[in-house]
């Protein structure tokens with residue numbers, strides 16, 4: 504693969520709320536952008552009702568909170584080197600609709616992503632996350648259909664990875680991919696620190712990255728010489744991996 508081909512790759516991340524993509528996929532996004540790839544985040548909502556408790560306690564209005572969360576997420580995306588688009592579809596609940604799915608189809612057709620990241624399909628703590636995942640998957644299927652009425656060519660079959668939910672055991676989340684994010688972890692931490700509305704998450708997701716890093720080393724074999732401070736992110740693959748070399 505030439506470097507020109509490498510740099511034309513695109514990563515699409517579909518996130519229910521303004522913070523989700525940072526905690527759960529910030530490393531993958533920063534890795535992609537550090538390779539010169541295009542990375543785009545679609546935030547279906549700002550997390551204004553369900554994931555902004557600090558601002559509600561401070562007496563902010565809904566519109567103020569949406570503006571705050573938008574700016575925070577924009578700063579976080581910039582720290583990760585990603586573009587970001589907000590659908591402002593509302594949260595708690597995020598209501599699935601054909602209009603939202605159609606907007607996502609148009610994003611798929613325009614970006615032609617090589618990789619898609621989104622939430623797992625189960626989350627008994629948060630109905631918005633599976634709703635976002637269902638719409639992300641439905642839009643991917645529709646974007647593949649030659650007869651679907653949206654600009655652009657039919658989509659190929661970009662692999663879909665679920666990023667790690669907050670309580671993985673309750674969400675049927677069993678990692679089958681551990682991503683080494685060591686080289687970009689400082690950028691992920693900076694992006695997390697762009698989200699003071701959820702400051703309690705900064706250390707939690709730093710600790711999680713350390714634990715996933717330990718597991719990454721355990722699964723990489725003893726001779727790869729991975730740095731001691733390896734940091735990781737866990738993912739689950741939805742569709743089978745396609746390869747002509749077992750690795």
Ligand SMILES: [Zn+2]
Nearest residue numbers: 519520523554
């Ligand atoms: Zn969320």
